[in-house]
Amino acid sequence: MRLIGRTAELTALLESILAGGLTLLTGAPGIGKSRLAEEALAECGLNTLVGRAHPLHAGLAYAPIVEALRPAVQRATDFAALTDLGKLFGDPQLPVAPALDNPEAERARMFGGVAELIRQVGPAVLFVDDVHWADRGTVALLQHVSRHCPVLVTSRTDESSIQADAIVELGPLPDVSVAELARDLLGKVPSAELLSTVTERAQGVPLFVTALLQGGLTSLPAVIKDVVLARLDQLSGADRRQLELIAVAGTLPGDHAGMARLISQGLVVEADGSYRVAHPLYAEVAYDALTIGERRTLHAAVIDMLDDEVAKAPHYLQAGDLVDKDHAIAALAKAGRRAMLVNAGDEAVQYVSAALQISGPDLALMDMLGQAYLRAGRITDAIGAWNQSAELARRLGENDKLSALRFRLALMESEAGHFAKAETHALDGSVPITDTASQTIALRMIYTLRHNDPDRARQIISHHSVSPNPHPAAVASEALRQQLAALLNGELIAARDHAAAAFEHSQKWKQDWPVLDNYAMHALISLNSAVGAVGAAVVQAKQALEAQTVTGVSPSGSTARLDLNMTYYLAGDLVAGTAASAVGVQRARDAGMPRSLARALYCHALFLAERGKLMAAKDLCAEARAISVGPEPGLTALRESVETALAIHSGHPELAPPLDYWALYHEPMPMIVRMIFAWRAGVVAPCSGHGPLLDAVAAANSSLLESMGAPLLAAEARLASTDGVVACIKVFENAGARPWADRARRAARAAGLHPPNPSTKGPLTKRETDVARLVGYGLSNADISAQLLISERTVEAHLTSAYAKLRLSSRIRLAHWAAENID
Numbered sequence: 001m002r003l004i005g006r007t008a009e010l011t012a013l014l015e016s017i018l019a020g021g022l023t024l025l026t027g028a029p030g031i032g033k034s035r036l037a038e039e040a041l042a043e044c045g046l047n048t049l050v051g052r053a054h055p056l057h058a059g060l061a062y063a064p065i066v067e068a069l070r071p072a073v074q075r076a077t078d079f080a081a082l083t084d085l086g087k088l089f090g091d092p093q094l095p096v097a098p099a100l101d102n103p104e105a106e107r108a109r110m111f112g113g114v115a116e117l118i119r120q121v122g123p124a125v126l127f128v129d130d131v132h133w134a135d136r137g138t139v140a141l142l143q144h145v146s147r148h149c150p151v152l153v154t155s156r157t158d159e160s161s162i163q164a165d166a167i168v169e170l171g172p173l174p175d176v177s178v179a180e181l182a183r184d185l186l187g188k189v190p191s192a193e194l195l196s197t198v199t200e201r202a203q204g205v206p207l208f209v210t211a212l213l214q215g216g217l218t219s220l221p222a223v224i225k226d227v228v229l230a231r232l233d234q235l236s237g238a239d240r241r242q243l244e245l246i247a248v249a250g251t252l253p254g255d256h257a258g259m260a261r262l263i264s265q266g267l268v269v270e271a272d273g274s275y276r277v278a279h280p281l282y283a284e285v286a287y288d289a290l291t292i293g294e295r296r297t298l299h300a301a302v303i304d305m306l307d308d309e310v311a312k313a314p315h316y317l318q319a320g321d322l323v324d325k326d327h328a329i330a331a332l333a334k335a336g337r338r339a340m341l342v343n344a345g346d347e348a349v350q351y352v353s354a355a356l357q358i359s360g361p362d363l364a365l366m367d368m369l370g371q372a373y374l375r376a377g378r379i380t381d382a383i384g385a386w387n388q389s390a391e392l393a394r395r396l397g398e399n400d401k402l403s404a405l406r407f408r409l410a411l412m413e414s415e416a417g418h419f420a421k422a423e424t425h426a427l428d429g430s431v432p433i434t435d436t437a438s439q440t441i442a443l444r445m446i447y448t449l450r451h452n453d454p455d456r457a458r459q460i461i462s463h464h465s466v467s468p469n470p471h472p473a474a475v476a477s478e479a480l481r482q483q484l485a486a487l488l489n490g491e492l493i494a495a496r497d498h499a500a501a502a503f504e505h506s507q508k509w510k511q512d513w514p515v516l517d518n519y520a521m522h523a524l525i526s527l528n529s530a531v532g533a534v535g536a537a538v539v540q541a542k543q544a545l546e547a548q549t550v551t552g553v554s555p556s557g558s559t560a561r562l563d564l565n566m567t568y569y570l571a572g573d574l575v576a577g578t579a580a581s582a583v584g585v586q587r588a589r590d591a592g593m594p595r596s597l598a599r600a601l602y603c604h605a606l607f608l609a610e611r612g613k614l615m616a617a618k619d620l621c622a623e624a625r626a627i628s629v630g631p632e633p634g635l636t637a638l639r640e641s642v643e644t645a646l647a648i649h650s651g652h653p654e655l656a657p658p659l660d661y662w663a664l665y666h667e668p669m670p671m672i673v674r675m676i677f678a679w680r681a682g683v684v685a686p687c688s689g690h691g692p693l694l695d696a697v698a699a700a701n702s703s704l705l706e707s708m709g710a711p712l713l714a715a716e717a718r719l720a721s722t723d724g725v726v727a728c729i730k731v732f733e734n735a736g737a738r739p740w741a742d743r744a745r746r747a748a749r750a751a752g753l754h755p756p757n758p759s760t761k762g763p764l765t766k767r768e769t770d771v772a773r774l775v776g777y778g779l780s781n782a783d784i785s786a787q788l789l790i791s792e793r794t795v796e797a798h799l800t801s802a803y804a805k806l807r808l809s810s811r812i813r814l815a816h817w818a819a820e821n822i823d
Contacts, residue, residue, distance in 0.1 A: 030207025172204020419630025
């Protein structure tokens with residue numbers, strides 16, 4: 001049927017599609033959005049990728065995208081470039097990348113794969129009908145894809161949160177267009193009386209016009225539900241049941257009797273060998289009119305008609321006891337696993353919980369439910385699920401599983417700051433395990449290293465010597481054990497090589513919670529830093545944040561973020577480190593994990609202190625110290641590093657905390673940084689035997705540090721002599737290290753050199769600027785006097801002048817001004 005009364009809207013829609021971006025076609029139910037979209041797509045000259053959302057799609061992540069792009073997969077030209085799309089489509093041709101530590105990074109990678117697929121089959125336009133039914137993931141993906149190709153979506157007015165670049169809104173048809181539509185539908189000019197009645201009742205809504213004219217006028221309903229029900233009631237029992245079946249299925253593939261009659265009546269449409277109800281309102285009304293028993297029967301019937309096991313999952317949820325229990329459990333579990341792979345945590349919880357309700361106590365499903373809760377950010381629920389899993393494993397005598405669960409719980413409770421509970425779980429997890437229980441071994445080693453002394457660590461790793469076993473997990477576990485043994489013996493090069501081997505083999509073993517991948521990558525980054533391969537460590541840390549597998553321990557991704565922050569510090573990129581550590585604080589707050597938050601706060605405080613924002617750094621330290629967490633050397637090392645930085649930059653290095661304990665094996669990155677700060681404050685004698693990087697720092701070997709990729713540390717080493725001190729100022733300024741730039745200027749002036757003055761904004765003199773900068777650091781007048789070699793009275797005079805020039809009324813306001821305006 002031809003398009004009537006939409007010339008202006010069609011023109012606007014075509015222009016918007018061809019301009020690119022995301023176009024939203026919106027209007028009331030039945031106003032003709034889908035029909036206008038089809039016309040525009042037919043005329044735009046682009047390949048069309050069509051998906052339609054359905055009420056059931058709100059519980060099936062990315063379903064409209066899968067529908068739209070499944071035909072495109074067959075036309076793809078480079079499958080290797082379609083990163084991570086195997087999870088969406090289940091196509092063996094597509095690559096399936098490992099799960100990521102950061103849900104946003106994982107989603108971004110998958111989104112990139114979708115954009116690449118569309119590029120390969122382009123030029124194309126992606127169309128999703130009825131986006132108000134779509135899940136949040138689909139909406140986010142559509143927003144992303146719109147930056148790469150035109151995207152068109154339809155939605156009922158004000159029922160979708162999608163952000164559009166252009167909006168085309170459909171209003172009611174004018175009376176003249178209603179008359180034209182009525183003439184086409186009837187095949188003749190309608191009588192004035194009939195046209196008047198239809199125009200009054202339909203109020204310009206094409207669906208109403210169509211339903212009224214085709215349904216008869218004997219008992220015309222006033223609302224659309226009654227109109228549609230009246231239309232459906234005219235169907236034969238078989239046709240009505242067929243329509244209801246399609247309404248339940250959303251899209252029904254295959255050849256089915258009676259479809260021709262439903263198509264001829266405009267109730268059903270066919271596309272690519274599948275059938276769907278012509279308008280979603282028909283499907284909604286038909287479904288709502290069913291009894292609970294009828295719905296269950298139809299959902300059960302749909303299951304037998306579908307090939308995709310994941311697509312069956314929503315129907316298993318609704319079919320009740322009319323389906324085979326074993327099949328339902330398998331399908332729901334598969335849907336839950338798929339939901340976790342695409343980071344739809346709430347959806348995963350729904351499916352796995354449903355599978356458990358059918359199966360009763362099941363160790364694998366209960367463990368999976370804990371994983372789903374963790375994906376959804378429900379930490380307390382995850383701990384509860386794993387406690388129940390551990391109790392079941394104990395009753396069943398599953399020692400390997402029990403040990404892994406207990407150490408997972410130990411790490412979770414440690415993250416949550418419940419140290420006593422963590423110790424209890426760790427003790428309960430210390431049961432004999434087989435040499436193939438690689439995840440258990442890794443979990444036990446991680447917890448032992450976090451909380452115990454070297455002797456206990458040696459004891460643990462000596463008990464986990466893995467017998468020859470070709471399985472990648474066993475090989476990786478043994479390489480990790482050897483890495484720890486070498487680390488405890490101070491053999492850092494060998495330890496790094498073992499960590500690289502562990503990571504290589506762990507990637508060959510796919511699992512839901514690949515702790516081996518995570519820990520091996522963490523060890524590799526740390527050891528590359530320790531041996532002086534800082535550049536390689538930075539690259540690996542960035543990769544880890546975007547592609548590191550989920551640990552099953554910290555939903556905030558704190559380990560990967562710690563590695564990235566510390567490598568940024570060693571590489572002298574304080575600006576990037578400040579931004580990354582700020583994100584880490586927010587992630588830890590969102591996750592509600594005390595230990596992760598304390599660690600993130602100290603990381604961020606360290607960068608702020610190194611950039612001269614001492615007051616802000618002190619505030620973060622106070623917040624971190626107030627968090628109740630158990631004793632842990634790695635966390636202590638971070639705290640003491642920040643405290644040392646604050647002491648040094650405030651002019652009181654004597655207030656730096658003593659170095660009471662140091663051992664590289666606990667958490668190498670914080671320990672490395674802790675030793676660097678101890679050396680700076682002079683609280684320990686120059687050390688050796690702790691790895692090439694620290695040896696170079698202790699020896700103030702600036703050229704070696706430069707070659708290691710640590711220019712900021714190299715510049716600090718040069719301050720011990722006047723050679724190149726002016727050049728150091730530029731290094732410090734480029735790194736954003738304002739306190740170090742100030743120190744370098746003072747050293748240069750003491751040597752009779754004339755360093756360039758720092759850039760400023762505003763009307764202050766050079767000396768007023770110096771005073772204001774140190775106020776920004778949080779220094780007292782006495783401290784400023786000592787650093788600038790002027791009297792306190794002179795300091796006060798400069799402050800009074802600065803207040804007047806800047807029209808500021810307090811020291812705090814001056815500190816804020818200095819932070820924003822003085823480099």
